[in-house]
Amino acid sequence: MLQRKVDGVSGTTRPGGRTAETRSKVLAAVLAELIDSGYGRTSVEGVAERAGIHKTTIYRRWGNKERLVAEALENAADVRTEVVDTGDIDADMRTLARAVTATLSTHEGAATVRAIVAEAPGSPQLAAVMSGFWAARRAQIGPIIEHAIARKQLPATTDPSEVMKYVAAPIYYQLLMSDEPLTEATADRAAAAALTAARAGLLTHG
Amino acid sequence: MLQRKVDGVSGTTRPGGRTAETRSKVLAAVLAELIDSGYGRTSVEGVAERAGIHKTTIYRRWGNKERLVAEALENAADVRTEVVDTGDIDADMRTLARAVTATLSTHEGAATVRAIVAEAPGSPQLAAVMSGFWAARRAQIGPIIEHAIARKQLPATTDPSEVMKYVAAPIYYQLLMSDEPLTEATADRAAAAALTAARAGLLTHG
Amino acid sequence: MLQRKVDGVSGTTRPGGRTAETRSKVLAAVLAELIDSGYGRTSVEGVAERAGIHKTTIYRRWGNKERLVAEALENAADVRTEVVDTGDIDADMRTLARAVTATLSTHEGAATVRAIVAEAPGSPQLAAVMSGFWAARRAQIGPIIEHAIARKQLPATTDPSEVMKYVAAPIYYQLLMSDEPLTEATADRAAAAALTAARAGLLTHG
């Protein structure tokens, strides 16, 4: 399954105590601080206080702020969007786009994305997080696109990655670069535009 | 005329002496630091040193790091993309997309965008910078789209802002969210996809 | 004269601020903490708080705890014992011994000595402080001994340094190695014993 040990990254061997619980409290606190204040104004000490543990513990386990935030974001990114493959490519794309929009519409989602974009350059950890996140997304739509191709609804050489990119791009762009709110209309338009481009044979491999 | 107007955006009051020169040295230094190190690792003291002036001077004129960076970026964004209206909507869009791609392909352009995206939330100054930047872009393509509409190459209700957004989105997205390089193919595909969506009547007002 | 610039060690050039006052507040606070708690339990943060200034200021000026304490002790050691040369060698030695005893009998004097002895090994700064302190002491009794020699009260080859050492040794020893209190009797006995040894020709050069 996709089940991951709760204990993923740092529950090394045998905890002398409350390892896993501490970990989850801290990661939750990181996200909360990120949302409230953004990466720049998030402090390790603030996280520790919010989590009700001591800052030394954080430094012991995560070493520095960057790795701490990276793991928190990785964790958050793990909460994956449920996407179904109904066979109706238009509806499925719309569903996907709306899911993305919904995520980014929350204060939490928006803050997470901003934190990642802001810190990814220069942080191998975060780059890896993002990489993994998008790989997961691609894995999700791959089958949907392939089914659509099988049903001749999309050109045979259509690249699922590109479709994903063209669906997501306008949504992320609107979040990051404009002050317009994200609505369902935003999502639907993005989905429709991506499919139109795909049908026109623009979103192919290579 | 002989009027020089070195003093573009914020020629505060009246350059009593070396004001303007100091200003441009500082702003250049800010950009350089931003490019070298990113926003987080750019320090006012580093900027001062690089500019060969004293940090007090910076604080006197810009007050804080955020306003300093905001003005530097505003200044940088002023270097505007030359876009021509040849009447061939496909070619013109491709030219526009390539110009955007070219800008973001430079180390400087990429760093600038990242700095803006990272700091815009929470910084009214930067939000305004970004706002103005996109207004300028929209002003550029407005006439092109209108001409295309006049020639019936695009639906009458096509929204130039949306077209701009759909051209730019995949390019910015690729810069910020993936590690694929920006190429001319990226630009051409973005331009084609945006036009396809526009022709399909998806990029209309409202 | 023996007058030293108030500003001795760190009044570098000509400060843009309140340098000298800060310095004296800090050094006084160091001594106070040393007396209250001993070297081991004296913290830079505590000193800063007591001095009413910020710890960063201390680190900026003294670099680390060791140098801070060294300078404070150097400063304290400067408060010199007044010793007079009456011509009566017995009385003068007794006066000297009593002065030493009086100094070491105060909480402050005892704490200072303990701090120096504890930290001197491994701290060139403190070694230098101690060196200077004893040089000053030797300079004080030098003339007294010479006068006594001139009056044939002491052997011609008597070494003032040795006399000083034999006067001070039992007093310091009693402070550091036993729990007996320092009294005038302690001082008088030390003075008498040193003179007896000197008269016996034991405290000579080489």
Place this chain on the structure above:
Amino acid sequence: MLQRKVDGVSGTTRPGGRTAETRSKVLAAVLAELIDSGYGRTSVEGVAERAGIHKTTIYRRWGNKERLVAEALENAADVRTEVVDTGDIDADMRTLARAVTATLSTHEGAATVRAIVAEAPGSPQLAAVMSGFWAARRAQIGPIIEHAIARKQLPATTDPSEVMKYVAAPIYYQLLMSDEPLTEATADRAAAAALTAARAGLLTHG
């Protein structure tokens, strides 16, 4: 019988394990660290590592750093100076002084003394160690002095403790307060001076 008696030094209570060996390894490590680094820079963790055991074990047995060091020093002080009573008070005192000098001349002896002096105030444990150490020394010279008194070589009221003090004081003083090396001449002079003072009736009870 089958009794093994692994338990050399202090067969604490009931060894469920390898008690005695651990103890001696730890105490040796403490001394070594003390010698290498002084009290301030000696860490329990460092001691544990050097002893090849775990720091928890140390805390279990000694509770804290102070008690650990106290016991190590107590142990070290136990190695007692052999002093003989030949009947020749001058020679015996010289032997005693040379023994003291020899001990303090070693890196180990010097470090031990410094550690004790530095930490004794505020540490009842160490005060007790020192107290015991000097009691042992007094016990050693008591008979020698008494024999000398019996032979009328010293005044009847001579206090052995005072004689010990006046022999040791210049030696300790030189170690702690100056940078002159300890030599046999140092020892001989100290012995001679103490005896001179004693013969002059200065080192009496009360």
Place this chain on the structure above:
DNA sequence: TCATAAACGAGACGGTACGTCTCGTCTTGTG
């Protein structure tokens, strides 16, 4: 010989202090 209790290993944790790095303010002096 085998169960048991003490000693031990491993390591997470709370906590104090250290020393470093920026940011932004303020003071003083100089051209």
Place this chain on the structure above:
DNA sequence: CACAAGACGAGACGTACCGTCTCGTTTATGA
């Protein structure tokens, strides 16, 4: 008056130890 020089307050960062606790493992002994 603009600027250089720099002291200072504020506060976060990351490190080193201290001493406590829990859990699991080893080992000597006594039944």
